[in-house]
Amino acid sequence: QVQLVESGGGLVQAGGSLRLSCAASGRTFSTYAMGWFRQAPGKEREFVAAITWNNGKTYYADSVKGRFTISRDNAKNTMYLQMNSLKPEDTAVYYCAATRSTVTVQQVMDSRPYDYWGQGTQVTVSS
Numbered sequence: 001q002v003q004l005v006e007s008g009g010g011l012v013q014a015g016g017s018l019r020l021s022c023a024a025s026g027r028t029f030s031t032y033a034m035g036w037f038r039q040a041p042g043k044e045r046e047f048v049a050a051i052t053w054n055n056g057k058t059y060y061a062d063s064v065k066g067r068f069t070i071s072r073d074n075a076k077n078t079m080y081l082q083m084n085s086l087k088p089e090d091t092a093v094y095y096c097a098a099t100r101s102t103v104t105v106q107q108v109m110d111s112r113p114y115d116y117w118g119q120g121t122q123v124t125v126s127s
Contacts, residue, residue: 001026047109099115
């Protein structure tokens with residue numbers, strides 16, 4: 001199995017930046033894709049960004065496109081989410097996830113194919 005640990009969350013002012021990290025351990029060699037999801041109070045968990053591990057194809061939610069950048073470091077088995085121009089509406093618990101399944105473009109943006117999840121890291125953006 002795969003274990004995921006998020007880090008990098010915290011409190012930041014609107015317009016600021018933050019970088020989240022997700023370190024993977026265990027049976028990481030079979031990972032097909034990793035993604036970031038977030039859940040704000042009173043809202044459903046939503047897709048933020050994803051990246052395929054083999055070729056680095058990236059996918060973004062419209063709400064973060066142009067502001068967030070997802071990347072991976074194969075040697076460190078780590079995924080990153082660089083968040084710039086943060087807005088108060090970005091406030092949420094951010095979760096990293098990994099799937100061993102080969103998924104379509106549509107499926108990679110859905111939470112259901114993901115097998116492993118981290119505990120989440122809180123991101124709070126003040127206005």
